[in-house]
Amino acid sequence: MDYSSEVYEEFRNSIRDQRSQGCEWKDIHDSYGTPDELAIELKLLRRRGKFDGEFSMQDWHELVDYMESIDKKSAITKLTSHSGNAAKVPTRSGSQWVNYRKRLLKNGFSETSVDEIQRSVHAILQQLDSKTYIENDEDHNGRAVKGLVVGNVQSGKTANMAGLISMAADLGFNYFIIFSGIIDNLRKQTEDRMYDDLKIPGTNLSWNRIANPSSAERAPEHKWAKIDLSEGSKQRYFTVCLKNTVRMKQLKQWLYKSKSARAGLKVLIIDDEADQGSINTKVISNDENDENDRTQINQHMLDIVNGFQDKKLRAVNYISYTATPFANILNEVGDESLYPRDFIVQLTPSDDYIGPKQIFGLEQPETNSAVDIVLSIPDNDVLDIKDIQKGEIDEIPNSLKDALDWYFVASCALRFLNFKKPTSMLIHTSQKKVDHENIRKSVEKYLLQRAQDKYEYVKHLEEIYRRERFAPMSI
Template sequence: MNYVDSKYDGLKNFIQRQLDSGKNYQMLLKLEGFNYPKDIYLNMLLDTQALPENEFTLKTWEEFVTIYREENKEYSEKFMGENILNQSTVPTVSSSTWQIYKSNLLKKGFKEKAISEIQYSSYGVVQRLTDMGRGTKESIKGLVIGDVQSGKTANMAGLISLAADNGWNVFIVLSGLIDSLRAQTKDRIIKDLTTDGSMALNFKAIEKPKFRNGAIEAEYNLDNIDLSRNSKVRLLNVCLKNKSNLKNLIAWLNSNENKAKQMKIVLIDDEADQASINTNDITEEIDPTTINRLIREIANSSKFKAVNYIAYTATPYAPVLNESGIDSLYPRDFIVALNSSTDYMGPVQYFGLQVPAQNPSLRMVRSVTDEEVSSVFSYLTGKNEICENFTNLKTAIYWFLISVAALRFRKYDDPLSMLIHTGAKTASHKLMINIVLMNLTSCFMKK
């Protein structure tokens, strides 16, 4: 039995649904609490998944449930907020967006455990989305917390894929303040969720909708886009957090009243602590800041069939400590903390923890002598025109070049970067460029 084989995804979904409905692992191990003898029920279960009867015995079924429990035990207690609002599932057909995304992650070298973590956290969020509103036209508002550079974008794409498969049809990603990074995020999501083969859904990227003389450009005219219940179209817009783009987006969303009523929106706020926070004095009757107000205009709108605002950040202090009124962006419905992947490298991995003692630092940290620090500092502050001592920097640059060469030799083609940070001022970085270029020139000019 190959536990990670996609043909068993349906059985994993069955286990999770039973757990969500109140059964425990002991009942599932022994197939207790069902209306049939356990051996008959197991065969019926296998039949629903188009698996042969000899695929499992009662013993191997117990092994399968045990593995599932071990794979998912660390995920419990990660969600704050118990509301499950829908009957969404994790699709198993190969043409589904989730299975396409899963396949693309495997091709990228993601480990099965990392993909399981993405599935668990993404599915947990999807279960807490509304697709019909809650009568009072309140949107869902949640927060997803992940470590810095720990793969939050992968989880966002997982959320989009599972939500798309389960009927949500408009996805908006609020992505920072730099347009080149916005375009990069859009291209990555589209690439991750699509394939050259068969696809059950059709993703359409909405690229900065604009109005001319009061009319929307034909390509993005909602009159020409099918958003009916059985439509296979899914819309994706990656929008900068600036006033003009958000206003154009809002105008486009509301450009067709009937189509707006068919929109089941998932509004993802990437780096939610950047620009999205209302920094005005909330103790006085002062309007919220512009970006915050425009995001609220989408998140709190009753013009759409459903709206879900999901904030992503590695630094949740501002989203959690900001105003908590019903119209704010406060994550009143749920908060989830993502697990770091097994290959994640952060401060704890690099520098270790004194408590507990079993988290030692890696042997990757090198101390720089006081003399070299003084020499570099004097150069960066203008006290000296040249940097007389940069031995450790030179060594680090050479090690980086050797590492790049080794990875390229092994056919690793992803971008590789070396970060050098010696000060908070731009002028300091400009001066440091001279030292780096001098070392590179010295390295490559040697015979």
């Protein structure tokens, strides 16, 4: 029986709900003490149109075993220095998280992958605090919660971020700040994607994006009087901000401008690629009065997180996301730094994740073997690439021609299978812009040559498809 089927979603939700409340697997196993109790539950589900079929006590026990096996396979690695909160996974039909979960499944995420996102998001959520500052209260003195989330490269960190925002929004957090890169068109892409992920029909929350907020801006969405931060409000707001000194300074001044707004702001800050820009790369002075021992971006980030001009927000939670956490952990410690003193969470890649370990394998005593998809580049071709980068030749080597040809074949295969999203190929031979420009010109020259006789090129691609389909590749 396929227990991952949509048919059993209500039963899986029941199990997830019990786990989120701290129930042990044995207790969940025995949650239906008799067949009669299960029969009553089935009757209720059928009446609500949630289930239509047969389901026995044995089926229940097997389903619990199935869910337990998935849970143990993808256990969350978490280091924490404080007790956190008792937040539970939202389960009501109109919640942001429930609808985001449905969207992930609709977009092709496997049930296992979505369960993994839910577990990791819930683990992070339980470390957050919705009241870090209450005036004249020593227990809530404005100390922001600071944590770190470590995930593999291209392993679904963005889906995890959107999931965390969704679940936190259900639990009352009302303003979300995402620091994303240093290029504005990429910032806009992130903003558009996040808005699309969050603005889901059927949810009981209303999402508003605030782009480039500034105290000097007269746009209505920048007016605090127009922003509803009241308790019980269904309005949620988010900003995607560049790691740019001007933008961050404007955001900081705007964020702390209104006293009434500060009292209602429950902020979750997500620092994407946190090892880029946010880290202080200057030598720290022993002189506490030295104002020149921090980079401007790092200082702006600290002001936003820790408070600005002796002003505090109702709640601030700062979470850095990165695949390379060494600088974030080893850079500096202390209450005023961005050091993740409260928690560190390691995301577990889903079963369908493919990364360096899966592609290249690991040497003994590890057991991961390489996938048979890697082709070595001949030494002569490497020398040709270097000559192209120097501008000495403009003819790309055969290995790069083969790679380009196979990319077009693979893209055509995806289109034939109705894959609608854009496809791309990365050619990365150097860290220098001038080298990339010379490579680009040489690749363009090759493609223009091929375009002169499209019929012959299609025949050539067909030959490549037949060769690569039936002949094993050598590593």
